[in-house]
Amino acid sequence: MIIEKNEAKKILLRGGNLIIPTETVYGLAASINFPEAIEKIYQLKNRPRENPLIVHSATISQVLEFVQNVPKTFFLLAEKFWPGPLTMILEAKGDLNSQITAGLKTVAVRIPNHKETKELLEEAGPVVAPSANLSGKPSSTKISHIEKDFGKEFPILKGEEPTCGVESTIIGWIEQKWVLLRYGFIPKDAIELILGEPIDHSNLQICPGTKFRHYSPDAKIYIQNEMKSKVDAIIGYENRDYETNQKFYSLGRDDEPEKIAHKLFAVFRKIDEDSLEKVWIDINLPREGLYLTLIERILKASSS
């Protein structure tokens, strides 16, 4: 159910939950000041309690209320990428609610780039917001995805639907170094350009979310070429010729990674809706920029 900002503000300030659009994916929000509302997020999503939440703020001064001992490069990155799809994990101030951090000494922060949501955060204060999907489903990028997971009556702040379609990139300031913890809409090399040095992708499980089961469709997703002719449907790019008669799901053109990102989760959800059993997806993409994020999400969907 779409609601206006004033109604959304009332819900947050009386300790309720609602869904906010962001530029990446929809988020399931609670005001940081209401422990019961934060608890409800874990229940509604069926999310493991050890998986911490991202704090979403409207301004850098709000962000600085949650973190301490930030490096100078934090400000460089914030200036370049905020508001926008970058989440930074930094040392948390000692008094931060452990429901948010899942007991870690760090906290994830970001300023989303979405008009209505930013206005709401300016008026109602910071919120925690994981992606608005049941645990194990892909993030929601359309109203219909939210309705499927949380019902038609669940309140959703009015505003533009997510344009990116994949989640924010997560980097962490760990032992005096930036590390990439989750591939996301901002390419790794764009961050390296600002820092002036390469960053590693951490294989350590610092990002608790990476150790939980990830989305993979009910259909078995194959990437091996020899499976292409043995499946019920193909997910691919409309400017490539697959020479098959199977049902075809298009991710758009192969040279428009932003558009592919925008469509990817919607196509995954459609596969489940259409009750397919075996699907082949074309993962033959350049190993660079936003494509690396797309490849990572596709590999996760195909690996179980």
Ligand code: TXA
């Ligand atoms: O684009 C996004 O980031 C979306 C929108 C709604 O902002 N949000 C999102 O949140 O993807 P969520 O909760 O689905 O994913 C956040 C990830 C999880 O994998 C979690 O484990 C990790 O961030 N995380 C949160 N706090 C952390 C911390 N202190 N240390 C390490 N990882 C953390």
Ligand code: MG
């Ligand atoms: Mg999520």
